Amino acid sequence: MTIKCFSVEYNKMNERAAFSPGDTLSGRVIVEARKETKVQCLMVKAKGKAEVKWYDQDGQTSTLHQEKKKYFHLEIIILQDKNKCDGSEIIGQGRNVYPFTFVIPNIDMPSSYEGQWGRIAYSLNAKLTLSIWSIHKRKIEFPFLTKSDFPFASKSEMIILGLQEQQSATKMSFYGSGKVTLNVTSERTGLRQGETMQVSVEVLNSATHAVTPKFYFCEKQTFVAQSKTIVHINEILFGTGESVQAQTKRTIRNVLSIPSQLLPTFFNCSLMKLEHTIKVTLGDHMARDPDIKLPLVILLGSSKLHHKKAKESPETWK
Structure with missing residues (x-):
């Protein structure tokens, strides 16, 4: 119970509040601790993926159809206990803010989407590990727009x-x-x-x-x-x-x-x-x-x- 609050945020960069391939995604992980706390690891990930899932029912038999496609998976380790005892793995009492920055790969990727049996999602995932019995996780999705005005054909x-x-x-x-x-x-x-x-x-x-x-x-x-x-x-x-x-x-x-x-x-x-x-x-x-x-x-x-x-x-x- 030493962690009072754990969250992840990102900075909006334009009027659409959406990101596109090649953009810089910056934000912060916020940890509020009741007392000085030693951590094993604090990391944040940026991910983009598409996933499809549905079931076919035939009498008493149910068949799962599922497929995933990963567009990118980026990771930053903010704090990690490497037995150095140099204080880098210590979170101080009170509110602690840890900034991070990712560069989204400049490749063709579809916009955020949620349909009947599938979705395309882009997210930030933060994980704070104090011990094998104490792990805090947070996830927040951010809107994403393809760079192409015509994501269905060439721009001829x-x-x-x-x-x-x-x-x-x-x-x-x-x-x-x-x-x-x-x-x-x-x-x-x-x-x-x-x-x-x-x-x-x-x-x-x-x-x-x-x-x-x-x-x-x-x-x-x-x-x-x-x-x-x-x-x-x-x-x-x-x-x-x-x-x-x-x-x-x-x-x-x-x-x-x-x-x-x-x-x-x-x-x-x-x-x-x-x-x-x-x-x-x-x-x-x-x-x-x-x-x-x-x-x-x-x-x-x-x-x-x-x-x-x-x-x-x-x-x-x-």
Whole structure:
């Protein structure tokens, strides 16, 4: 009970309060002791890793699918008892502050992410060992942003220009009483966090009953472990058009607004990826193949990201 408080902190370095490859991550370990205390070791680690985990259930049998990928693992030993008896392994009574600095490797790494069955996390881990019976641990995660504005493809001019161009697709849905033709158009393929754009659908209803188009924003999370893949899809309704009567034609428009805190599209992680699409559907069980989809790339916005407040906890040292 000689240690009253043990914590680890980091210094925010920019308006996004996030770090990127090549950045310097500095902070401090704070130890508050009730009396002068000898320690065996005080160390801090900076880590970046991706992890995927899910279970497949087949009757009474449950199969675990799990995979991890380490991006970096850096370690600094602040104090260590090497039997020198020079006082370097002594923590004084009261509040003691031990600064540290890491340089994050300048390599391609994905941004922080938490999905249905996987996450990409970057953290600081502090460990204070007094004896084999007395060990204190603390962990705090820090937000991380990839350096690439386009973490899904090369930064060629063709890619950049292509994201600004209008896109459209046409599909016919067949009923027993006729057919309905949908022509969906979006203002561009790439959209930044916090931006809006117009999505329109031209409906040519040659059937004998009215149809009503609906607009969805779709998020597709894909996770890979041990050569197995699992997918989670989330669909958000952002507009319902007016009914298009039989034997008529109408163009219906809706505005898609991307929240500033929505996670961008990414493909630069081997264990998981995040994709987005716009879906327009008639939502009619009588129709065959009633949906039409357009790809959408969500890009990092210019506004500040909304990160959850970091929580410090006595995590297991791994």
